[in-house]
Amino acid sequence: QVQLVQSGAEVKKPGASVKVSCKASGYTFTSYDINWVRQATGQGLEWMGWMNPNSGNTGYAQKFQGRVTMTRNTSISTAYMELSSLRSEDTAVYYCARMSGPNWFDPWGQGTLVTVSS
Amino acid sequence: QSALTQPPSASGSPGQSVTISCTGTSSDVGGYNYVSWYQQHPGKAPKLMIYEVSKRPSGVPDRFSGSKSGNTASLTVSGLQAEDEADYYCSSYAGSNNFDVVFGGGTKLTVL
Numbered sequence: 001q002v003q004l005v006q007s008g009a010e011v012k013k014p015g016a017s018v019k020v021s022c023k024a025s026g027y028t029f030t031s032y033d034i035n036w037v038r039q040a041t042g043q044g045l046e047w048m049g050w051m052n053p054n055s056g057n058t059g060y061a062q063k064f065q066g067r068v069t070m071t072r073n074t075s076i077s078t079a080y081m082e083l084s085s086l087r088s089e090d091t092a093v094y095y096c097a098r099m100s101g102p103n104w105f106d107p108w109g110q111g112t113l114v115t116v117s118s
Numbered sequence: 119q120s121a122l123t124q125p126p127s128a129s130g131s132p133g134q135s136v137t138i139s140c141t142g143t144s145s146d147v148g149g150y151n152y153v154s155w156y157q158q159h160p161g162k163a164p165k166l167m168i169y170e171v172s173k174r175p176s177g178v179p180d181r182f183s184g185s186k187s188g189n190t191a192s193l194t195v196s197g198l199q200a201e202d203e204a205d206y207y208c209s210s211y212a213g214s215n216n217f218d219v220v221f222g223g224g225t226k227l228t229v230l
Contacts, residue, residue, distance in 0.1 A: 035219065037164075037221075044121075044207065044221060044222075044223050044224040045156075045164065045207055045221040045224070046221075047218065047219040047220065047221065050219075059218075061218060062218075095163055095164070097164075100166075100169075101152070101154075101169055101170070102150075102152045102211045103152045103154060103209055103210065103211035103219060104152075104154035104166055104169040104170075104209070105154075105156075105164075105166060105209075106166035106169075106175060107163075107166075108163040108164055108165070109163065110163055111163050
């Protein structure tokens with residue numbers, strides 16, 4: 001079945017960087033964009049950006065421009081999201097999701113909790 | 119691009135129907151038939167429930183239906199069941215020149 005499996009929880013200090021992975025299986029990895037969405041505790045969904053695994057092209061939400069980098073390794077069907085200059089407000093669950101149509105995401109990864117604390 | 123507007127909460131008794139609205143503009147909800155809805159249970163990842171305004175992915179019960187009128191899309195849950203209690207988020211396409219994705223603020227559905 002189509003599945004996205006993310007890396008485990010991370011604890012980082014302010015100013016550090018975090019890199020979250022998202023391994024795809026059950027479909028051709030290069031055929032669908034991967035998007036990243038985060039959710040702070042008790043808050044709504046916040047879109048961060050997209051990456052085309054075939055070309056490597058990316059697009060980031062303005063809020064994260066300069067701090068986020070989305071990459072991939074097609075040989076292992078894995079997408080990555082790296083967020084730098086972390087601050088406490090970046091504490092959230094980070095999800096990867098396959099964009100299966102012009103604007104819908106299916107499936108989603110299980111989420112990765114990133115905690116930023118000194 | 120502004121977030122879509124959803125009511126923060128909705129509720130209904132088992133067996134009843136409840137409708138959740140999602141209001142945007144003519145540049146997103148009103149301009150395209152690409153509204154999607156997600157269900158999220160506590161501690162779980164969101165799950166696609168509706169796409170292209172009214173289409174259901176395989177495995178989603180037909181108790182869930184979607185519609186749109188003007189700049190407002192709606193998700194209706196009929197025959198409410200306890201397991202429908204969750205947060206629901208809408209999202210809309212906003213054109214090929216705008217790759218940004220926006221979600222509604224979410225609606226907490228409570229089954230009384």
